[in-house]
Amino acid sequence: MALLVANLVIMAIDARDADGKHKMLRVWTQTFASPLQNASSKASGATTGFFQQIWNFRSTAQENEQLKERLTQVETELNNARQAAAENERLKGLLGLNEQTTINSIPARVIARDPSVWFNTITINRGSSSGIEMNMPVVTAGGIVGRVITVSPWASQVMLLTDEKAGAGAVVGQLGQSGALGSVRGRADLGVALIEMRYVSGTEKVEVGDNVMTTGQDGIYPAGLNVGRVVEVKSGSATQAHHILIQPGAQLDRLEEVAVLLYHPPPRSVPEQTPQNAERSRR
């Protein structure tokens, strides 16, 4: 009975501590488990890689030819891009615009996945010693992955975007050009393959194949990051929001390397707690 009550108390404290400031047990477990997870991840990666190399050996010659062709194409594209970048810089200088601030990032490797089958968190091999803090966004080249929910000295736990508790402010199309604003979050029955977008006005035009980007209004993710692509739309009306399903840009079920953005959202102005009229009436 005492053990059950003790577990219940720990659970209640953990449930109340939504910002994760007092997750000592979790931090310590992660600190001790991370070297083992790191070693296991490397071992399994090496074994899988070895077998994959043998498997891929057959198609190497054909792939080599394809890559050579692709390299020629990419070189041409790169030259064009360099010219465009140079032109962009020149025009910026002419207009007197400040250089856009870039967000620093830390590359990290996924060393473990959630040991329980009920959640989809991942553990990465970077922690507070690398400058990682709570709620920092985690991304891949494909798009956003999730946010940091626990930080220990050498490892961090990341809640994936597919979790029901995870969410991000997003827009269908380009920020500033589209009014299809809403929020994306996971749903248990969709698994890691899809996420849903809610609260998009039914009067906005949304089509399958449209890109979804972050708006930066959630206080976690910076604006302009890729979220994914619209794969299903159930059109709403003037009084009903669209029902949109999105395929995440990042391959969330096959994550191996990610980057943690050292991003601190701009502070929000705190609204006055007491309305001015209430103050007056007291006087």
Add this chain to the structure above:
Amino acid sequence: MSQLKIAVVLLVSILLQLLLREVWRPLSYIDFPLVVVVYIALQRDAWQALLVGTLAGLIVDAASGGLIGAGGFSKTLTAYIIYFAATRVNLENPLLRIPVLAAGSLLDSAIYVFWHRVLGYPPAVPLMQTMSYKLIATTVVGTLALYMLDALVAERSAQRRQFATRRRVARRSTGSLRRR
């Protein structure tokens, strides 16, 4: 039952739980710590079963994205219920362990999900599908694991092995005496 052996088996089961998902995702459906908890509860050692249940649950909770304590609670309660059943009904028969493991897995999952839902942390995966996969995987692998644990840990089976060796030696010696 040696305390040290139990500690080692528990540690191995927790490590398997923490590391195997990285190797192949479906392996995470096997609840190794639960198998150990069920095994100890079936030996009718109440305190050890409850302590092992709490410890295993808390450590796995701490490494997962769920609430810390939910796994501890579910495994402790499951251990107690199995212990309670084992003291009243004879569950010594190896075949009876299969439904016990299945019921244990179902109970553990149900309690775990119940507390998460009550406290506002709904699981991120489909409930029935995950519960079924976990039930099948834990029961199949757990049945084999219980046989292995029997051979490794149980003093009774060690005694049986010792007696068998002694009997063989005795038979040989009596046989040779007869021949003389």
